[in-house]
Amino acid sequence: MTGIDRNDDRMAHPQNHAYTDAAGSSSTGTAADALGISRRELDKRLSSYDYELPKEQIAQTPLSKRDSSRLLVVDSVSHHTNSIFSNLPQCLKPGDLLVLNNTRVIPARLYGRKPTGAPIELLLLEERQEHCWLALVKPGRRLKPGAKIIFEAHQPPTSSSDTGDIPPLLPLTATILARDEATGGRLVEFEVPPGASLAALLEQYGEIPLPPYITDSQALPEQYQTVYAQTAGAIAAPTAGLHFTPELLEQCRERGIKQAYVTLHVGVGTFRPVEVDDVTDHKMHGEWLEVPAATVAQIREAKAAGGRIIAVGTTVVRALEGAAAGGELQPFSGKTELFIYPGYQWRVVEGMITNFHLPRSSLLMLVSAMIGRERLLDLYREAIACSYRFYSFGDAMLILPEAFTSY
Template identity: 40%
Template sequence: MRIFMNTTTSFNLQNYTFVLPEERIARFPRKNRSDARLLYVKENSIQNRNIVDLVDLLQSGDRLVVNNTKVMKARIHTKRKTGGSVEVFVTKVHDNRHCSALIRPSRRIKEGEQFILDREHTITCLRRNDVDWTLHCTPSVSSIMDSFGSIPIPPYFKREANEQDEERYQSIFADEEGAVAASTACLHIDQTLQARLIEKGVGISAITLHIGTGTFAPLRQEQIETQKLHKEWFSISEQTVQDILETKNNGGRIIAVGTTVTRCLESVAKKGSFIAQSGETDLFIQEGFSFQVIDGLLTNFHLPQSSLLMLVCAFGGRKNILDAYHHAIQEEYNFYSYGDAMLVIPDQHL
């Protein structure tokens, strides 16, 4: 495998800051997935393109790797028997009837308390943990989420989820339920663009990484110093491993569609053997990281001082990426989950 190391190291969060006008935050999706704009960052150049230009920018023999995670209807609004409103936010499903969840407000919630949604659906608070609760759901976790849950759109949308979000905050690849946030880079690819890429000779493979609540949490200095983030569950199949190795052996490029795909692939490679597996990763990719798998990155524009922005800077070079962000702001690109995209191809990967 070709290895690229960005050797510039600086972990001061102030180095990952930019000022974004409020109107550049996309709170609703564009009319069509493939209407998104694309900022193409190659070597030291920046080009204004459109997401459909991926067909021209990628080469026959390249391979996109997407995340097929599906966002759960994790946000459930209910009431206590006292009449007080409560939000239950499912973070992880353990089995058919048990899950972990955040409860807001939780200060007065007691172990054994029940939330009765209707005659058939009940949530029982079994145990308070450090930051969340273990819950028992009747008749099942999935039945409660399907009947009473809503898609947990990001807080910076500053609105409630609607029916459009149920479709557009999921990618066309989403079929493995378990995430609380979307793999947003995958949101731009529709069936037509997918078909055109395949016709061009670009392969498409999938991994699963269930994005957790940690993706929204502010970075702590401890995480920066230990180079470890919140844990997220991932899985990579034997077929995807074979596809990636074959692509590289044939001289093709691996283009990660999103930071979650990058985290999964590089976590597997970091273990020493690039083989099919499932497990959890706490990998924190910062400047100085040796990339062993990906040769390009298709990603959205991320929040300042976030681990996601740090990952992109580690791959494309902090100055290049922040220059690209400033260019995107000036050119009125849309930012964050429903925003536009950027394709980063460092010179070292060609």
């Protein structure tokens, strides 16, 4: 890939410049050739998914205008362009289908105390049955079955729009039922007062959990939700969708770019790095998803008309490919533990919008399965040199079908 001169005008005005990748420029590939190690073997090594990122390029706060983020458009196996997200409609074609994840992040982080006064922190992971959740508890070592937790309100009740009266703050307590061996978490049963809903109580007692690498953010809760968030259940946002505005979605529709929706409740796995040396041994945390029949019909119709299926985010990729695990896309509701890494054979997805991901993460491996690990890391290095913002509140990448590589 071509080098970057930090004094080059491209650094000041990167949105309109295109680049051609020089074949064979990857330092990783050169090292592999010198050592006689095949790329397939390197693709299995966890250490192959490392890269250096300056701390200041980890975005701590979202941009005030969602679609003003930068967009790295990867439009062939050897070419890419710097743009901005508001140009997305011009990067796609009439007849293309954007598939978006309409999950909504819940106020999953709770703070409370034991009857002794000792502080307790909970991160809700998934609902097992009514009022019963699997949660990570800190500190959890001494919380045995039967232990009580008394929660502290994060948001006070608001006044009724009809009367102006402020309702009383209802109490929220919970009991530890058991330890979950698979996650190290706890099964927690909430005591919900008669006539109240746990969802409403969570709005008062809980807060939106931000990723651990966001340490100094003034973001409002709604800024960590997509503008089309609808179905509550995620503990992290499908961040590729954070760049969309209602106006941009309408511009896509006016250009003939249609939209369809799936639901995948992003779980704790999004925070957990891959820790095995051979990435093919990694086991994904299960996440609940739904691909409705209407979306399957839209995808089939778009493909039949020559349109391309563009997934908005890695969660949509996993939802669609998980629903096609039997060989053909079908309506699906249930859990997926699908782990996509280089060598994966694509069934549904033909392009993707995605943010820039953490080193050694399963998300980085998923994107590597599309365009190749070496090229992806080269693009990341260039994005770093061009001062792109990384991770959840950062900039985005558009990968078009022409950029996919065969394995």
